Every structure is written in C-alpha cells, then in structure tokens.
Amino acid sequence: MEKRRTIIEPFKIKVVEPLTVLSRDQRAPLLRAAGHNLFKIAAEHVTFDFLTDSGTTAMSASQWAAMMVADESYAGSRSFHKFERVVQQLTGYQHVIPTHQGRAAERLLCGSLLKPGMKVPSNNHFDTTRANIEFMGAEAVDLVIAEGLDPKSSHPFKGNIDIPRLRAFCSAHAKEIPFGMITITNNTGGGQPVSLRNIREASAVYREHGIPFIIDACRFAENSYFIKLREETERGRPVQEIAREIFSLASGCMMSAKKDGLVNIGGFIALHDAQWVESLRSLLILTEGFPTYGGLAARDLEALAVGLEEVLDERYLEYRLAVTRYLAERLNALGIPTVQPPGGHALYIDAKAFLPHIPPQHFPGQALACELYLAEGVRSCEIGSAMFGKRGADGSFIPAPMELVRLAFPRRVYTQSHFDYLVEGMEELVSRKDSLVGLQMAHEPPFLRHFTARFEPLP
Numbered sequence: 001m002e003k004r005r006t007i008i009e010p011f012k013i014k015v016v017e018p019l020t021v022l023s024r025d026q027r028a029p030l031l032r033a034a035g036h037n038l039f040k041i042a043a044e045h046v047t048f049d050f051l052t053d054s055g056t057t058a059m060s061a062s063q064w065a066a067m068m069v070a071d072e073s074y075a076g077s078r079s080f081h082k083f084e085r086v087v088q089q090l091t092g093y094q095h096v097i098p099t100h101q102g103r104a105a106e107r108l109l110c111g112s113l114l115k116p117g118m119k120v121p122s123n124n125h126f127d128t129t130r131a132n133i134e135f136m137g138a139e140a141v142d143l144v145i146a147e148g149l150d151p152k153s154s155h156p157f158k159g160n161i162d163i164p165r166l167r168a169f170c171s172a173h174a175k176e177i178p179f180g181m182i183t184i185t186n187n188t189g190g191g192q193p194v195s196l197r198n199i200r201e202a203s204a205v206y207r208e209h210g211i212p213f214i215i216d217a218c219r220f221a222e223n224s225y226f227i228k229l230r231e232e233t234e235r236g237r238p239v240q241e242i243a244r245e246i247f248s249l250a251s252g253c254m255m256s257a258k259k260d261g262l263v264n265i266g267g268f269i270a271l272h273d274a275q276w277v278e279s280l281r282s283l284l285i286l287t288e289g290f291p292t293y294g295g296l297a298a299r300d301l302e303a304l305a306v307g308l309e310e311v312l313d314e315r316y317l318e319y320r321l322a323v324t325r326y327l328a329e330r331l332n333a334l335g336i337p338t339v340q341p342p343g344g345h346a347l348y349i350d351a352k353a354f355l356p357h358i359p360p361q362h363f364p365g366q367a368l369a370c371e372l373y374l375a376e377g378v379r380s381c382e383i384g385s386a387m388f389g390k391r392g393a394d395g396s397f398i399p400a401p402m403e404l405v406r407l408a409f410p411r412r413v414y415t416q417s418h419f420d421y422l423v424e425g426m427e428e429l430v431s432r433k434d435s436l437v438g439l440q441m442a443h444e445p446p447f448l449r450h451f452t453a454r455f456e457p458l459p
C-alpha cells in the first residue's frame with residue numbers, strides 16, 4: 001500500500017452514541033455543584049471522557065457477535081475453552097485462570113504467595129498492585145531507570161527497569177522475593193514502554209537468582225508495537241512474534257483485560273508451570289467463581305478471546321499509538337508542555353510549566369483540569385498535589401513531585417476530528433492562560449482524597 005502521512009482510524013463505525021455538547025454556561029453550575037472535582041461530574045455531562053482508558057473501549061462487531069454464541073454453563077463452558085486456547089496460543093502459558101479484572105488477579109497472586117516482610121521488585125508497580133502487595137504486609141519496590149522519572153527525557157524506553165539495581169536488589173534479598181515483576185507499558189510512569197532487551201535482561205537476572213518472573217501485561221500489545229517502532233534490532237518483526245517472545249521470557253503474567261483485552265471487564269492470570277495453580281484456583285473459587293468463569297459471564301470470555309486477537313492487528317496499533325503522538329505534537333506546537341515522549345495510552349500535560357503563576361498549594365493541575373472541562377467538556381485526571389499532596393506534622397503543605405493532567409484515551413472511541421476540534425479550543429485557552437486562577441481545598445477526606453475532595457476557586 002502506498003505510504004501516506006495521515007494515519008486513519010482502521011475501522012468503520014456501525015453503532016453510534018450521540019455526543020453531549022454543553023455550553024460553558026451550562027457546565028459552570030455543574031462543576032460548582034461537583035465541588036470542582038471531575039470524578040463527581042455525571043458522564044452524560046462530559047463531551048470527551050479521557051478519565052481513563054480502562055474498560056472504556058468500543059467493541060467490534062466480531063466481539064458482539066461472539067457474545068451472542070456464548071455458552072453460559074457453570075462448569076466446562078465452551079466459551080472458557082475458547083478463551084483458554086487464545087491465551088495459551090498468545091502467551092505460550094499452559095494454565096489460564098480468569099478473573100473479573102486486574103486487581104482480582106493481583107489479589108489471588110499476592111494472597112497466596114506473599115507473607116509479611118517479603119519484597120516484590122518491578123519497574124513501577126501500578127497502584128492497585130502496590131496496594132495488594134502492601135495489604136499482605138510485603139513491600140512493593142520500584143526500580144525504574146532514572147530517565148523514567150524525568151519528564152523532559154526523551155529516552156525511547158522510559159519504562160525500563162534499572163538492571164544493575166535489580167541485580168543488586170535480588171542478590172541482597174533473593175530469599176525474600178517470591179516473584180519479581182515488570183509492568184508493560186509502565187502505567188505509573190506515564191504509559192512508557194519497556195524494551196525487549198530490558199525484558200530479556202530482567203528475565204536473566206530473575207533466572208540467575210531462581211526468582212519466578214511475572215509480567216503485568218495490561219498493555220502488552222502497545223508495548224510490543226513500541227518495541228517494533230523504536231528498538232533497532234526489532235524493526236520489521238511481526239508484533240505477534242514480539243509479544244510471544246516477551247511472554248516466553250517470564251514464568252507467567254497477570255492482566256487487566258480492560259486495557260489491551262479490548263473489553264469492558266475482565267482479567268486473567270496465566271502461568272507456565274503448575275506449581276501455584278492449585279492454591280490460586282482454591283482462592284479463585286472462594287472469592288471469584290468456578291475456574292471456568294472466574295467472576296465473568298461466558299459472554300465476557302468470548303469478547304475477550306476475540307479482543308486479544310484484534311489488539312495485535314498492526315493497523316490498529318499504528319492508529320492507537322498515533323493518537324497520543326498526534327495530540328502531543330499539536331499541543332506542543334501551541335506551547336502546551338507535555339511529558340516526553342508521549343506514552344501509549346495517555347498524554348500528560350505539565351501544568352506546573354504551563355501555569356507557572358499558580359503555585360502547587362493552589363493545585364495548578366486541578367485548575368487546568370477544571371478549565372478543560374468548562375471550555376471543552378473534557379474530563380481528565382489531575383495527577384499532582386490534589387492527588388498526592390500531603391501535610392507535614394505542623395500542618396504545612398507538602399506538594400507532589402509533579403503537577404500533571406492526564407488525558408487517557410479510550411480505544412476506538414474518538415476520531416481525529418474530535419481531536420482537531422479540541423486543539424482548536426486549546427489554542428484559545430492558551431491565549432488566556434494567565435487569567436486562570438488556582439483552587440483551595442474546601443473538604444479534605446483522609447484517604448484517597450482525590451475521589452471525593454471538594455475545591456473552591458480562589459477569590
């Protein structure tokens with residue numbers, strides 16, 4: 001096919017849902033009533049919902065068709081065996097345990113393998129993974145490379161784990177590490193990929209120390225395509241083969257299928273050998289369900305079996321990674337700074353750099369997120385001092401290390417004209433950015449405060 005500059009959405013649309021477009025005057029009272037907290041805005045009042053890429057995918061006609069032929073038998077469902085075969089072929093792992101979503105897989109694995117004092121290294125643990133590890137009294141240890149913490153670094157694989165630190169850590173603590181991990185792509189680190197070379201090296205370190213290696217595979221397809229695009233030695237290799245090699249380097253994986261499974265709910269654990277399977281299945285029966293459905297309806301397993309194959313279509317992946325890249329380039333050209341390079345599933349606006357007149361204690365990220373809602377109907381997520389700020393013993397304010405606004409993109413949901421429309425509005429926003437004002441927290445809940453906190457604009 002001739003090479004064009006425009007990367008098109010590689011699908012045509014069969015089912016549509018109207019997009020709500022409200023005016024600024026209509027949104028303003030809704031935002032006030034929500035206490036300037038976007039988690040409390042009704043979805044029907046949002047035009048572009050970039051809160052998360054989790055479970056927000058549009059399913060294909062083939063997925064919907066597969067759901068109709070699902071076998072809802074309690075035990076030994078045909079749909080389970082189809083799903084199991086797809087996972088086995090994709091990963092090469094023999095044992096497949098379905099769960100209702102990613103954190104259920106984490107809870108099973110952590111619940112059956114961790115004891116107080118144990119340690120689990122990774123590049124960056126996702127927050128539910130960390131919480132499940134810590135809930136068992138164990139320690140979640142992040143060993144991402146230094147470039148992964150620098151928003152300005154344009155290292156092609158900022159999700160890489162620091163191999164010398166991993167080796168030193170494993171040498172010092174091998175006996176306390178029941179398994180080691182790597183998250184692909186590195187969600188906590190901004191959806192940044194891990195190179196195949198880094199996964200090979202991490203695998204070798206874990207093997208040398210006799211430590212099983214579990215991949216958090218939520219975005220394995222996006223990561224595999226980044227490898228194909230950015231890793232010299234892997235250019236031109238089919239993405240399916242890259243994914244297959246990644247899985248072959250580990251002892252197993254766990255996955256939230258709400259990301260690269262292209263479904264709205266689902267997850268699984270897959271393992272190479274049988275050693276842990278019995279205890280995992282016992283826990284599964286206790287809290288999720290029988291081993292051939294694990295907390296899901298058979299129709300969910302059918303949709304997932306199809307999604308896991310569709311996600312490796314290279315035209316889909318080319319389009320998928322073009323979304324963040326396209327929007328980043330357009331916003332950067334307007335003078336809106338974003339974390340570099342753009343990741344796979346999300347774009348992060350650096351609100352501290354964009355709104356230098358609003359100090360961290362007045363939540364520049366939250367102020368920008370609110371303005372994006374008022375001006376554009378965009379729902380984004382602040383990842384800064386509203387989420388992670390703390391108070392010292394004397395009540396003084398301790399800011400988060402960065403003030404970011406995350407735009408996470410649902411898969412196959414929005415089109416290029418949606419993004420062009422947005423960019424047009426952003427141009428206008430840039431011209432009056434100095435008039436944006438900060439916020440103060442009017443109600444501060446003790447835990448996970450970003451979900452329920454209330455804010456007020458400064459007078």
Ligand SMILES: *Cc1c(COP(=O)(O)O)cnc(C)c1O
Binds near residue numbers: 102129183216
């Ligand atoms: C979403 C996510 C999880 C947790 O999965 P849920 O389906 O939300 O429970 C774990 N790890 C990573 C990297 C994720 O992105």
